[in-house]
Amino acid sequence: xxxxxxxxxxARHAGTEGPLLPILHDVQRxxxxxxxxxxxxxxxxxxxxxxxxxxxxxxxxxxxxxxDPRPCVQLCRAEACQARGVEAxxxxxxxxxxxxVRISPVYCLGLCSVGPAARIGDTLHARLDxxxxxxxxxxx
Amino acid sequence: xxxxISDDSLALALGADALASGxxxxxxxxxxxxxxxxxxxxxxxxxxxxxxxxxxVDDVSAILDGTxxxxxxxxxxxxxxxxxxxxxxxxAGKTRPLSxxxxxxxxxxxxxxxxxxxxxxxxxxxxxxSGLRGRGGAGFPAxxxxxxxxxxxxxxxxxxxxxxxxxxxxxxxxxxxEGDPFQLIEGLAIxxxxxxxxxxxxxxxxxYPHAIAKLRAAIDLAAAIIAPLHMEVREGAGxxxxxxxxxxxxxxxxxxxxxxxKPPLPALEGLFGCPTxxxxxxxxxxxPHILSEGGAAEYAALGVDRSLGTKPIQLAGNxxxxxxxxxxxxxxxxxxxxxxxxxxxxxxxxxxxxVGGPLGAYIxxxxxxxxxxxxxxxxxxALIGHGGVVVVDDSxxxxxxxxxxMEFCAVESCGKCTPCRIGSTRxxxxxxxxxxxxxxxxxVGALPQMHNAPKVARTAxxxxxxxxELCETMKFxxxxxxxxxxxxxxxxxxxxxxxxxx
Numbered sequence: 001x002x003x004x005x006x007x008x009x010x011a012r013h014a015g016t017e018g019p020l021l022p023i024l025h026d027v028q029r030x031x032x033x034x035x036x037x038x039x040x041x042x043x044x045x046x047x048x049x050x051x052x053x054x055x056x057x058x059x060x061x062x063x064x065x066x067x068d069p070r071p072c073v074q075l076c077r078a079e080a081c082q083a084r085g086v087e088a089x090x091x092x093x094x095x096x097x098x099x100x101v102r103i104s105p106v107y108c109l110g111l112c113s114v115g116p117a118a119r120i121g122d123t124l125h126a127r128l129d130x131x132x133x134x135x136x137x138x139x140x
Numbered sequence: 141x142x143x144x145i146s147d148d149s150l151a152l153a154l155g156a157d158a159l160a161s162g163x164x165x166x167x168x169x170x171x172x173x174x175x176x177x178x179x180x181x182x183x184x185x186x187x188x189x190x191x192x193x194x195x196x197v198d199d200v201s202a203i204l205d206g207t208x209x210x211x212x213x214x215x216x217x218x219x220x221x222x223x224x225x226x227x228x229x230x231x232a233g234k235t236r237p238l239s240x241x242x243x244x245x246x247x248x249x250x251x252x253x254x255x256x257x258x259x260x261x262x263x264x265x266x267x268x269x270s271g272l273r274g275r276g277g278a279g280f281p282a283x284x285x286x287x288x289x290x291x292x293x294x295x296x297x298x299x300x301x302x303x304x305x306x307x308x309x310x311x312x313x314x315x316x317x318e319g320d321p322f323q324l325i326e327g328l329a330i331x332x333x334x335x336x337x338x339x340x341x342x343x344x345x346x347x348y349p350h351a352i353a354k355l356r357a358a359i360d361l362a363a364a365i366i367a368p369l370h371m372e373v374r375e376g377a378g379x380x381x382x383x384x385x386x387x388x389x390x391x392x393x394x395x396x397x398x399x400x401x402k403p404p405l406p407a408l409e410g411l412f413g414c415p416t417x418x419x420x421x422x423x424x425x426x427x428p429h430i431l432s433e434g435g436a437a438e439y440a441a442l443g444v445d446r447s448l449g450t451k452p453i454q455l456a457g458n459x460x461x462x463x464x465x466x467x468x469x470x471x472x473x474x475x476x477x478x479x480x481x482x483x484x485x486x487x488x489x490x491x492x493x494x495v496g497g498p499l500g501a502y503i504x505x506x507x508x509x510x511x512x513x514x515x516x517x518x519x520x521x522a523l524i525g526h527g528g529v530v531v532v533d534d535s536x537x538x539x540x541x542x543x544x545x546m547e548f549c550a551v552e553s554c555g556k557c558t559p560c561r562i563g564s565t566r567x568x569x570x571x572x573x574x575x576x577x578x579x580x581x582x583x584v585g586a587l588p589q590m591h592n593a594p595k596v597a598r599t600a601x602x603x604x605x606x607x608x609e610l611c612e613t614m615k616f617x618x619x620x621x622x623x624x625x626x627x628x629x630x631x632x633x634x635x636x637x638x639x640x641x642x
Contacts (some may be wrong), residue, residue: 017339017412018374018392018393018394018412019394020394020395021374021375021377021391021392021394022374022375024377025346025375025377046394052395055396056394056395056396059379059396059397059398059554060376060377060378060379060397061377061378061379062346062376062377062378063377078308078309078498079308079309079457079494079498079530079532079541079544080308080309080456080457080528080530081308082532082541082544083457083458083530083531083532083533083536084457084458084485106347107306107308107380107498107548107552108305108306108307108308108310108347109347110149110150110305110310110311110314110347110348111149111150111153111311112308112309112310112311112454112456112457112462112528112530113150113179113180113311113454113455113456113457113459113462113463114150114153114154114179114180114182114462115457117153119347122349122350124149124150124152124153124350125153126150126153126154127154
């Protein structure tokens with residue numbers, strides 16, 4: 001099953017120039033991670049060494065070797081959101097998240113004039129305060 | 141009744157979709173347009189040219205019967221919009237982003253049609269004449285770069301649009317990709333025609349899902365118009381350093397986003413070893429206007445000194461009236477922060493502004509008369525970068541911000557060159573020691589194999605001198621702007637606010 005979906009992804013990018021990143025994005029979305037076994041299969045399909053594929057997976061923040069099933073709230077911690085007070089919200093957000101939700105920092109969502117900002121999946125939220133952020137984390 | 145609401149992701153983050161549904165439920169026809177760029181008023185509702193914002197679902201009926209207290213008057217006459225000189229963002233707030241009809245009706249594709257009737261050389265001559273310089277930050281003249289690629293030997297050539305807008309405080313690329321994607325596509329098609337490229341890539345960030353979706357949809361819609369040019373969007377994967385052009389090229393090729401040494405220049409040996417134009421979104425998006433009839437001369441008439449044309453400036457951070465302000469070069473920070481921006485959002489005094497993203501210098505209010513101009517900023521040991529202006533109020537700890545800059549460099553360094561990879565980590569340690577204030581013996585220096593390191597703890601002054609020396613090494617020894625410009629925020633904070641380092 002896993003293998004079929006992987007083969008389907010690889011086939012989709014057969015004619016692509018520089019196909020590795022598009023493949024890794026699709027794999028990460030489909031499986032929640034790029035496991036060592038998958039890396040080997042990708043390497044074989046693209047005629048690369050396993051080390052080359054592993055090097056790329058480990059370089060980029062978006063790719064992970066192990067899946068984390070928890071919902072993820074990405075909170076912008078860059079300068080513009082800092083200037084709008086995001087650091088004061090961290091404690092409340094982490095307390096609300098506990099072990100159930102993963103709070104991960106992101107450096108800029110491009111909402112720098114209306115921060116603090118967060119992203120859950122492809123949904124964005126801005127002008128957050130402690131109460132609204134806690135509500136988001138609890139609903140995630 | 142037609143109600144216009146933005147579908148820019150900033151408006152979506154503030155509840156524009158729910159607001160639009162509210163208007164539809166009340167019987168109004170909703171048109172989803174691009175954003176005017178007045179972000180403190182988002183979600184902004186436009187009815188017959190009159191603006192209401194920031195609106196919520198509760199305001200729907202009052203807006204429809206014209207009694208709402210959120211009325212800001214005619215949007216086009218608003219003091220934030222009226223003085224702007226919008227060329228790149230001429231359509232902002234006015235058109236539906238994915239409507240070919242709207243694009244055509246507002247002068248779309250006329251630059252491309254005119255360019256296609258001209259030789260590549262003639263197109264490049266007009267770009268050179270306009271004085272357009274790279275809007276990503278380096279400010280390299282676009283015409284010279286295009287000419288190098290056009291003259292380079294080889295049949296296979298590429299155009300790459302750098303849309304990896306990772307700098308905090310910048311969102312103009314995102315707004316353009318989401319609000320006016322056809323303009324970027326037209327600019328790329330003109331560039332490809334001028335240099336003889338067959339393929340164009342737009343490399344953007346995975347943090348911008350809405351921009352990616354809009355661009356892909358727009359490329360599909362415009363495929364017949366730009367044929368035989370092949371255009372594709374490539375998604376980054378969360379690496380800040382991929383905004384650097386050579387690591388961006390490596391990333392498209394499917395490699396680690398490691399910086400390449402220059403030379404060879406990408407214009408001669410770029411993507412897959414072929415001659416490649418790499419330009420920022422705002423550079424490419426300025427092209428359709430420049431290639432319209434008389435556009436180049438009009439563009440060159442704006443601006444000051446060698447910084448010609450307009451610059452979309454992004455007002456962000458702790459500012460009352462944040463948003464997008466496009467104007468000719470030469471405007472002062474004082475005008476931007478106080479007259480246009482209205483001071484801080486928190487109401488406290490301005491302590492500093494950081495211009496040019498995480499690698500830009502912190503500028504104190506005493507220097508706010510500095511004109512927005514590549515050379516003037518360089519003379520003041522600062523950079524305009526991508527034109528992001530982040531305001532911080534007097535509650536900010538500049539020592540902490542300086543440490544953040546170093547730490548960011550340490551985390552995001554690609555690891556290729558030593559000054560950036562090691563220097564940034566040593567910089568964080570140094571700043572920690574300076575900020576603690578106590579004399580702490582450097583644990584690395586204390587190791588027995590470090591024969592030349594002093595075995596007694598340095599004083600704060602000695603540590604500061606060492607930090608300055610380290611910054612000097614990073615500035616001149618790093619391969620790219622990440623390590624090379626991280627010293628700007630650190631040293632500017634140290635120079636102007638030494639009290640925050642004690």
